[in-house]
């Protein structure tokens with residue numbers, strides 16, 4: 001499903017474009033940009049990536065993780081978030097940063113601060129708005145599952161697709177953090193332990209599945225220990 005198939009995404013896009021010209025100019029000059037993304041198999045939540053003018057490539061990775069990589073994850077991974085996404089805010093604003101002063105990968109915000117979304121608007125069609133931040137560069141350097149991440153690296157270093165692998169892995173990390181914070185929004189009472197376990201399982205299985213497929217299509221030799229990695 002592209003943005004055109006999500007009525008809410010359409011309405012939000014039109015709303016952003018139809019605000020007074022002076023508002024949009026001030027925002028543009030301040031360096032604020034927005035990019036929308038939806039999961040390919042559901043019209044909501046609509047994710048608004050709010051980013052700085054110098055970070056379009058980072059914003060594009062987040063959007064691609066949602067719009068494309070989500071569908072690459074095994075169906076059981078996606079099913080584990082089915083109920084959570086159904087209960088999540090219809091509109092999720094992601095303030096994309098390079099890093100956070102506190103050093104965290106991301107947080108959910110109690111109050112929506114991103115100006116165009118801070119007040120309810122007709123265009124949102126009654127959808128609840130949630131907000132989080134993600135520290136992109138921190139996520140890039142994060143070893144989510146140290147043993148698995150390092151072991152996979154040594155497998156790919158032999159091939160020419162290491163860079164592609166790193167980008168894919170980064171997008172799965174971004175996706176797992178987005179899902180993690182979305183889970184907190186959908187179930188404020190859920191214990192951190194359970195929320196983290198689910199998001200790491202998503203990351204681990206999505207990555208293992210990607211590697212499995214890549215391995216099937218690659219010609220370089222892979223160590224026999226490889227087959228045990230998916231079980232870390």
Ligand SMILES: [Zn+2]
Pocket residue numbers: 180184192195196
């Ligand atoms: Zn958490």
